[in-house]
Amino acid sequence: MNFVDYLVLIGVMLGIAIYGMWRTRARSDLHTYLKGEGHTHWLTIGLSVMATQASAITFLSTPGQGYESGIGFVQNYFGAPIALIIIAAVFLPIYRRLKVYTAYEYLGKRFDSKTRLLGAGLFLIQRGLGAGITIYAPAIVLSTVMGWRLDLTIVSSGLLVVAYTVSGGSAAVNLTQKYQIGVIFIGMFAALVVLLVKLPAGLGFSDALAVAGGFHKLEAVDFSLDPNRRYTIWSGVLGGMFLALSYFGTDQSQVQRYLTGTSLRESRLGLMFNAVFKIPMQLFILLLGALVFVFYQFERPPVFFNQSAWSYAAAHGSGEKLHQLETDFNSAHAEKQFHVQAWLAARHAGDSAAAETERAAALTANVRTEAARVATKAVLRAADAKTITNDSDYVFITFILSYLPHGLIGLLVAVIFAATFSSKAGELNALGSTTVVDFYRHVIKTDATDRHYVVASKCFTALWGFIAIGFALFATLAENLIQATNIIGSIFYGVVLGLFLIAFFLKKIGGTAAFWAAVIAQTLVFIFYFSLTISYLWYNFIGCALCMTLSVIIQAFLPRITPSDAANHSS
Amino acid sequence: MNKPSDYPITENAPDEATGLPGIRAWRTVYWIVFGIFVLWISLLTWLTQYYTA
Numbered sequence: 001m002n003f004v005d006y007l008v009l010i011g012v013m014l015g016i017a018i019y020g021m022w023r024t025r026a027r028s029d030l031h032t033y034l035k036g037e038g039h040t041h042w043l044t045i046g047l048s049v050m051a052t053q054a055s056a057i058t059f060l061s062t063p064g065q066g067y068e069s070g071i072g073f074v075q076n077y078f079g080a081p082i083a084l085i086i087i088a089a090v091f092l093p094i095y096r097r098l099k100v101y102t103a104y105e106y107l108g109k110r111f112d113s114k115t116r117l118l119g120a121g122l123f124l125i126q127r128g129l130g131a132g133i134t135i136y137a138p139a140i141v142l143s144t145v146m147g148w149r150l151d152l153t154i155v156s157s158g159l160l161v162v163a164y165t166v167s168g169g170s171a172a173v174n175l176t177q178k179y180q181i182g183v184i185f186i187g188m189f190a191a192l193v194v195l196l197v198k199l200p201a202g203l204g205f206s207d208a209l210a211v212a213g214g215f216h217k218l219e220a221v222d223f224s225l226d227p228n229r230r231y232t233i234w235s236g237v238l239g240g241m242f243l244a245l246s247y248f249g250t251d252q253s254q255v256q257r258y259l260t261g262t263s264l265r266e267s268r269l270g271l272m273f274n275a276v277f278k279i280p281m282q283l284f285i286l287l288l289g290a291l292v293f294v295f296y297q298f299e300r301p302p303v304f305f306n307q308s309a310w311s312y313a314a315a316h317g318s319g320e321k322l323h324q325l326e327t328d329f330n331s332a333h334a335e336k337q338f339h340v341q342a343w344l345a346a347r348h349a350g351d352s353a354a355a356e357t358e359r360a361a362a363l364t365a366n367v368r369t370e371a372a373r374v375a376t377k378a379v380l381r382a383a384d385a386k387t388i389t390n391d392s393d394y395v396f397i398t399f400i401l402s403y404l405p406h407g408l409i410g411l412l413v414a415v416i417f418a419a420t421f422s423s424k425a426g427e428l429n430a431l432g433s434t435t436v437v438d439f440y441r442h443v444i445k446t447d448a449t450d451r452h453y454v455v456a457s458k459c460f461t462a463l464w465g466f467i468a469i470g471f472a473l474f475a476t477l478a479e480n481l482i483q484a485t486n487i488i489g490s491i492f493y494g495v496v497l498g499l500f501l502i503a504f505f506l507k508k509i510g511g512t513a514a515f516w517a518a519v520i521a522q523t524l525v526f527i528f529y530f531s532l533t534i535s536y537l538w539y540n541f542i543g544c545a546l547c548m549t550l551s552v553i554i555q556a557f558l559p560r561i562t563p564s565d566a567a568n569h570s571s
Numbered sequence: 572m573n574k575p576s577d578y579p580i581t582e583n584a585p586d587e588a589t590g591l592p593g594i595r596a597w598r599t600v601y602w603i604v605f606g607i608f609v610l611w612i613s614l615l616t617w618l619t620q621y622y623t624a
Binding site: 078081085089214221233272275 | 587588589590597600601604605607608611612615616618619621622623
């Protein structure tokens with residue numbers, strides 16, 4: 001990165017943050033601080049919901065997924081449109097009718113205080129853990145690639161987002177997210193244009209798709225019934241629907257976004273905006289990764305994308321082995337490149353038999369490049385046991401830094417920070433709100449002034465920010481970053497969703513049965529996670545189903561809820 | 572606790588109108604969104620089959 005890149009990066013990020021703080025200064029009552037001015041337009045809500053979910057991980061890790069495994073990860077989002085329709089039709093009218101600040105307040109109204117605290121507590125645990133990853137994930141990748149100090153990257157980016165979130169509350173989060181998602185869209189579109197321009201002359205979009213498809217990168221839908229396969233249409237629609245129902249419907253970081261709408265209409269349209277654009281947006285990012293893969297069939301990629309780890313091992317006794325493996329990799333890649341070009345020439349000539357022969361030869365050469373990569377990872381691990389050998393998170397940033405023009409590099413790094421800030425702000429806002437509304441105001445100090453609660457909200461938001469920064473400073477991750485986030489969510493979300501579905505649909509279940517069902521179901525989900533090998537998406541369904549079933553069984557041994565209780569609860 | 576009668580929201584309330592040209596009911600909006608979802612799945616299934624060697 002040069003001076004122009006830093007100018008673009010700092011200008012964009014500071015500009016949005018300062019504008020957000022200035023526009024939303026002097027929020028003094030709790031309602032405005034937690035819910036904004038109450039006149040948020042549906043498009044702002046839609047973009048805000050999108051920005052909260054699309055963290056930096058989305059833009060670093062998802063193209064890496066597309067590069068390495070193809071676009072099959074898109075199935076993870078198949079359940080989202082259905083879930084968003086259910087939320088708009090069922091959840092949203094109830095939240096708005098009861099005028100709640102947090103989703104867990106509803107559990108208190110429907111059940112009892114302990115169930116509300118359990119729901120809020122599970123949210124704080126899983127979102128608190130996720131918040132650390134949100135800030136750590138981009139910092140580790142950027143600091144490694146750019147040579148920045150990791151601790152300074154985490155602390156400086158963390159403090160900036162804490163500053164404007166604490167200052168302006170929900171309104172500042174919504175406002176800044178709108179501009180941040182704008183930067184993200186512009187940056188990603190620019191990356192696609194550059195990528196297409198940089199493909200070899202004569203290689204059109206159709207050829208690029210053919211190459212990606214030939215290497216099995218365009219297998220978007222998998223109808224396999226094997227539960228151990230991580231992404232299939234079934235796990236995506238069913239498990240993904242439960243994940244999305246839970247995330248969009250019961251996670252305060254999302255609920256808080258759409259409760260800021262002027263009316264039920266604005267909130268619903270904001271959700272429908274996401275139901276329509278969620279799948280194409282994820283597909284676009286994954287396809288970008290698959291096209292980066294195609295690009296690297298004509299340009300030699302590094303044998304291992306985390307070049308810092310490679311250089312460290314090379315300088316500490318493994319240099320000879322690594323250079324030999326690099327030579328093997330380069331030789332196999334040159335052979336692959338030759339066969340890919342021959343394959344495309346045969347394809348253009350309409351010789352399908354020759355095209356198939358050359359494609360098979362290219363795939364064989366690809367097996368050799370992969371073997372060299374696997375051997376390289378083994379050497380890196382032997383040199384330093386702490387080395388993370390999953391380098392897919394480094395693919396897209398390596399491409400950006402190596403092939404994009406200056407200025408645009410700064411913009412794309414700004415995309416990563418914008419995404420970090422937008423999701424981080426939504427999370428902190430929700431963590432602070434839940435702590436104050438569901439714990440502090442509900443249990444600890446029940447009769448203070450509005451002003452007191454605003455100050456408390458600011459203090460707790462800042463506290464969660466500092467906890468996230470602290471967690472990020474000491475975190476290490478072995479999983480692909482976006483998967484790590486989804487795994488943590490899936491472990492907790494199913495049970496929380498179960499609580500809400502009991503509240504909405506099982507009118508005869510009381511608070512005690514729901515509470516103990518949730519406790520037992522969460523314990524069982526932990527046990528299953530550490531003992532089974534099924535796709536993590538299924539835990540959303542399992543946790544929810546266990547919680548609902550157990551609540552019915554437990555309720556059978558408890559006194560019945562009176563009709564008046566049920567009538568009150570249903571409201 | 573707030574009861575439903577405190578916040579009357581009916582099918583005819585302004586809050587419930589979709590405000591979209593030609594679409595009166597939210598149910599229609601949901602069916603359109605669901606139709607778009609089915610279209611995406613179909614397109615991706617076609618993409619998978621077309622490019623699977």
